[in-house]
Amino acid sequence: MAEPIVFLGGKYVPADEASINIYDHGIVLGATATEFTRTFSKKLYRLDDHLTRLYESLKYMRLDPGLTIDEMREATLRVAAHNAELLPEDGELALVHFVTPGAVEAYAGSAAAGIPKPTPTVCIHTFPLLFWMWQRLFQEGAHVVTPSIRHVPPQCIEPKMKHRSRMNWYLADGETHLVDPKAITLLLDLDGNVTESSGANFLIAKDEKIISPTSRNILRGISRKTVMELCGELGISFVERDLQVHDVVNADEAFLCTTPYCLAPVTRINGIPIGDGIGPMFHKLIGAWSEKVGLDIVQQIMSARRPEGT
């Protein structure tokens, strides 16, 4: 096939045939576990960490996806291998897993009488990382905004699962974009602590330390784990404690950290500049990370050609 493939319903199908039934739990309830992995030099990075977390989410959901973790890895590698072939030379893949409990039986009633017990929907698909989208982040740094809408607490929906009931991200972004259409939402929890953005972990640097919100109500990000390891190797201390907006306003530096672009500088919060812009800690960490993966992460992003009209 000269087209990307998607693993869906136990089969490998062409990407443009990959769609989800309107009766699926994923669309009816947002009851979906998910992962997002990327390649460096077309090889999937820390895949086992992502698969482990996926199976932890599924275990918490009491949902057996019908594939063992080894079968899932095999299917993943096959999708990645096929689709990576189709990339331009300097391209990289984003690879997405998602798993739902399958059809909502009552809803499916009209379409299919006598349906058997629903089987979980397992999907693995990819798309090329659009590096140009993040060029501004690495030039100016991100602007984060704390909307009035709050992070969902773990006793309601556990944010340590990577899931897809994220209406509050959508609602929060609606408020954030009133301040700055390019700003990124930084969600506060019910007690006013900083948590994470819609899509990335958040960190600050202060007095030569990296400080993270406590792991109580954030995704325990794989990229964040990479930063922890890099800190260990570089002799930088990495600590967790409750952070509030005041800490961010008065930080030396701040960062978003997430699979697609690894680590990005944050240079403003609610319109207030943080530190002196993109700073030395950022350079130290992204440099060490680049070394680890054998390519210059920032350069890869900055050298991408921007599509016309963007």
Next chain:
Amino acid sequence: MAEPIVFLGGKYVPADEASINIYDHGIVLGATATEFTRTFSKKLYRLDDHLTRLYESLKYMRLDPGLTIDEMREATLRVAAHNAELLPEDGELALVHFVTPGAVEAYAGSAAAGIPKPTPTVCIHTFPLLFWMWQRLFQEGAHVVTPSIRHVPPQCIEPKMKHRSRMNWYLADGETHLVDPKAITLLLDLDGNVTESSGANFLIAKDEKIISPTSRNILRGISRKTVMELCGELGISFVERDLQVHDVVNADEAFLCTTPYCLAPVTRINGIPIGDGIGPMFHKLIGAWSEKVGLDIVQQIMSARRPEGT
């Protein structure tokens, strides 16, 4: 077409061709507004109330569906009219609206280069009400269980919108079914107040009054509104106040109220019987409601033929 139709992407398509792209906000974020309407004698009941609420949800989301409410009504009526024709004589339709912001652009990158600005996904579909599923509810009454997982508060995701980021319903049901595989989840809020079930409003009867949780963090149900109106007509007072499990344990009667089956008796909470089982207030209300819609609601449910093997 001798098959049900679905309104999707601005067109009327056969039901078995109705599916959602895996890059849609509805599947990627659960960022979906929805409604559920039913027919009585094959006519949609209180459609305008449902459409009004749908547009209130969309307004709160800052999402313009691309159709006016009149266009939405027209499409709704066309889908309903076509699909009702295909029902058996004693059948009724469930009609579902859902609207999402459309494709997540970054995700869609691989499948479609040069895509235009995403258009919202608007879907209207139907399925036959499976009356036999609720026969047990009307024979024994429901058993509700309060799991440890809590209702999402309105400052996180507003429950007055009918939306589809409902992972916590799925998680909560996992706990509830440990107690009784047929039990229905009754969610408590962060303060321990009774809110609603995953799919229905909850009411109690005590001392000849109907008491509802406050409307602060529940869906303002159309069926609940019907009960309010019936109470007005029957001279029964309908009051809102914070309810806790102790109130339900010591209620005279309790009810679930929701579009598909209107009003069902609840006869147990966490294993404890409520009142004397299905009671006189239930009969009074469902009787009045039946009169209003011109058919015996309970009888319609109880006379449905149960599929073999269920």
Next chain:
Amino acid sequence: MAEPIVFLGGKYVPADEASINIYDHGIVLGATATEFTRTFSKKLYRLDDHLTRLYESLKYMRLDPGLTIDEMREATLRVAAHNAELLPEDGELALVHFVTPGAVEAYAGSAAAGIPKPTPTVCIHTFPLLFWMWQRLFQEGAHVVTPSIRHVPPQCIEPKMKHRSRMNWYLADGETHLVDPKAITLLLDLDGNVTESSGANFLIAKDEKIISPTSRNILRGISRKTVMELCGELGISFVERDLQVHDVVNADEAFLCTTPYCLAPVTRINGIPIGDGIGPMFHKLIGAWSEKVGLDIVQQIMSARRPEGT
């Protein structure tokens, strides 16, 4: 018997033989439902209301006391009748019910091998109301103090049950008595709302209305219910809403209402005088109540002889 009797363990025993095993759930866990009823002119007042509430508490506990409500009433009346005989002419009885799940089996192991399934402990006992204890309340009014310790919320221990896990009353009184050894604790809830005292409901009068904390997290007192009924008869409106200390400081009058002394004026909160001291609403209500029970409630208290040395 010329001595008071106690109903305990299914028997009527002399008061001085009434004691509880050290292995009883009541002493080991404080897992006890209770009621407190009094006589007027030696007749039990609103006994059925008290028994109904006792059985509601037991139902919430999932505890079958082994006696029907009718058997409980019969035993109650027998204890009251016998013990009332022993009162002086102007005396009145306090009658206490308490029910526990009986022995904690593991603890009881040493004392009794081969014990059968524990039977609930049901106890009914009385003591004479010590009217002189409340004379100061009716002369000066009560001084209520809000300690830093908070009321236990209903999702932890439901205060609508009358129960005996009241360590927080004891702890709170320790703080209150630092301010004034004769002051009465008025507990705030976790949100800073006024709830109830350790032993009585709390009410204020403002602009000719009686205002009560909402019934969410207070005992729904029988005396409070009497006040509601009296208000109905006197054309005074009785409303429930969240009250804070500011409301009490600026109330016209305030009251404690509880079975032993019915209704007492509160004239200070945290050292601040309320209104102009004992006021007209108090006199109106206690007057109507006195009429209802056929004796002057205040006069009965004030005319009691104070024991020497108190």
Next chain:
Amino acid sequence: MAEPIVFLGGKYVPADEASINIYDHGIVLGATATEFTRTFSKKLYRLDDHLTRLYESLKYMRLDPGLTIDEMREATLRVAAHNAELLPEDGELALVHFVTPGAVEAYAGSAAAGIPKPTPTVCIHTFPLLFWMWQRLFQEGAHVVTPSIRHVPPQCIEPKMKHRSRMNWYLADGETHLVDPKAITLLLDLDGNVTESSGANFLIAKDEKIISPTSRNILRGISRKTVMELCGELGISFVERDLQVHDVVNADEAFLCTTPYCLAPVTRINGIPIGDGIGPMFHKLIGAWSEKVGLDIVQQIMSARRPEGT
């Protein structure tokens, strides 16, 4: 005496004469401080730690028990010495202290006119540890369940005191046993953090570390302290942080730790298996503990003869 003795009211009395007046604060309010100590090879284990905590609880209650800590130790040793004599060769003692403020004066009025100022009730009693009760725990591991009822927060009743106002344990167990009559309640706090069971501290093992809920709102258990010391000796790190159900579901192992049986494996939470069942960390810790006390703790439990009919 060929019968166990109890220290009560300043005297040593036969166990079957040990009972508490129905007017005691311990029964009327549950206002009781307590401790639970056990023997190994018939010697009390860490008695001084238990007595220190008892006096800390009493200090917090502002309650002087009338005995110095040395007098309490002396009475304790005398009760233990006497009662240990009566044990079978392979028996061990549970020894319980409890202290209450004594009689509630108003309640005691009927039984005793002219009573002096109430003296605190101090009781020391024992019973044989019923090892057979825990055999299932060590064979299969415990199943813990998180009910909807929440742990009482420290601003209401301080859980760092060992006290006996534990109605919420009783209520929570009622919910837990709906899921599994043999399950053990694991209480969540108001924020959804894991706290402790009704009777034991809770710990998990993850990535070679022992992780405990923070000490904010749990009993600072003596057995938990032993585990901390064992970890120190074995080079295992012991950390405190907020834990939620997701952490337990995805732990390597989990444990209950408490005086009677020291440390027990937990192998399920809310029906979900934890790790691979009883694991290596459990064996390492219980092995080290057994060495410390000079007997095989698990073997002592497993070799106990089970009474017929259990």
Next chain:
Amino acid sequence: MAEPIVFLGGKYVPADEASINIYDHGIVLGATATEFTRTFSKKLYRLDDHLTRLYESLKYMRLDPGLTIDEMREATLRVAAHNAELLPEDGELALVHFVTPGAVEAYAGSAAAGIPKPTPTVCIHTFPLLFWMWQRLFQEGAHVVTPSIRHVPPQCIEPKMKHRSRMNWYLADGETHLVDPKAITLLLDLDGNVTESSGANFLIAKDEKIISPTSRNILRGISRKTVMELCGELGISFVERDLQVHDVVNADEAFLCTTPYCLAPVTRINGIPIGDGIGPMFHKLIGAWSEKVGLDIVQQIMSARRPEGT
């Protein structure tokens, strides 16, 4: 004097001599009670309501201002009479009371040795109402924005007092003005309920009713009280209940209500239009209010001459 006077320190002084010592509690702690009254046709409106609330605030603070309410009224009337004389014909006065506990003694040490016990600072001053400032409000309606910063709860600082520890208003406005420099802050409480703006009460109209946030944590405004009375006279029901942003987004109309400009339409919240702009309920209420005070409130505002350069 041809200059406005200020009552300060027990004297009437020229406005430009009115200043507060830098050691005053008002400047050191913000521990200030205040009121804001206005004139209609140069007569103070509802002065007694304002004085009553001022004395309620002072009572809550345990602060005796050193003037009786009658003396305060007298001084108020004298300041108002003098200063009204200096107004242009179409001018109206704003009159401000503020009271602080006076000097912080330790701070004052350097300036004045041997100072006596500090006397409270009582100040009454006026300024002309700048009607032109509100013309935009009455042309377009207000835009309210809910920042991430929350309203201070009553158990911390009681918002039913009108006080001056309002740093959170200042901080919240900083966020609000990022969205729209002319927007007005609408504060949410810790539970996400709508409370009040920095300076006005907030109301919505829905289905012919006026709905107000509950009076639990808002100032019980005098203008709000006027609206309640107008509703009573016009047969419009005025209800209190918890409101969230979703209610405002879907209201028919919304209002700010406050002494300086009485009642202003709110036509947007967080960028979302409310209803159809300035609506019939607004006109009905402001019309009735205008009648009550004998002048056209909107016309008075709209006809004010705008200073050049504004």
Next chain:
Amino acid sequence: MAEPIVFLGGKYVPADEASINIYDHGIVLGATATEFTRTFSKKLYRLDDHLTRLYESLKYMRLDPGLTIDEMREATLRVAAHNAELLPEDGELALVHFVTPGAVEAYAGSAAAGIPKPTPTVCIHTFPLLFWMWQRLFQEGAHVVTPSIRHVPPQCIEPKMKHRSRMNWYLADGETHLVDPKAITLLLDLDGNVTESSGANFLIAKDEKIISPTSRNILRGISRKTVMELCGELGISFVERDLQVHDVVNADEAFLCTTPYCLAPVTRINGIPIGDGIGPMFHKLIGAWSEKVGLDIVQQIMSARRPEGT
């Protein structure tokens, strides 16, 4: 000038001319950032730490004071130098900075037509430290009391800023002084954790460690930072964790730590003695601190002459 000077409005003015306009944000809203620095041997101690924190507070407020930090330091040193000259030989200065946004324009309208954009109010003033005021603290130790009023949470007003919206300190002191007119308020947060006093940080010593409340919702005090550094030098571990009253009751020692008197022993909480009074950890820390600053801190306080009549 033979009189102290104050830096105010960009000028150096005699102290008795230093006053704030009644229209200033500092008096109208309490919207003031502040610092408090002291001298040792007439030299300002850790001035740069105080200025850094002041500029952090201003940054959080989005308020540019109109002076760079260097200009602020220069003005500070000039005020301090001048005023220190006027001290008696054994005197020390307290130096206060405060900054407000300047005049509230609408309020200022009457006094000054055509006013330009308000400029921030920057004030630097001093007063002699009144050592005699703290002699009792160092003789008996402080008595701290936890009132029912709670600390303002950081999502409302950030306590990591040193600001002057402190009505809750004033209100809380009103409750505290009911218990003991010399007691110092120790504020609990909304979860019942110990925070800080009105004016000082709070610490305990337990098992040779210094334990501080977490830095989430307290001022990050400069004196507290000094204690941290002293602990580092003395090999004492300094840890942060949530503390409740139970921890303080059972601490070995407790302390207040604040600029004016550095570190004072706390010997009672809510009437309960802590440890054995002033203890060895206090002596160790204050001794090391005294060495650092080259004078005996306690002796300087204790040798001050007490004014007559105090």
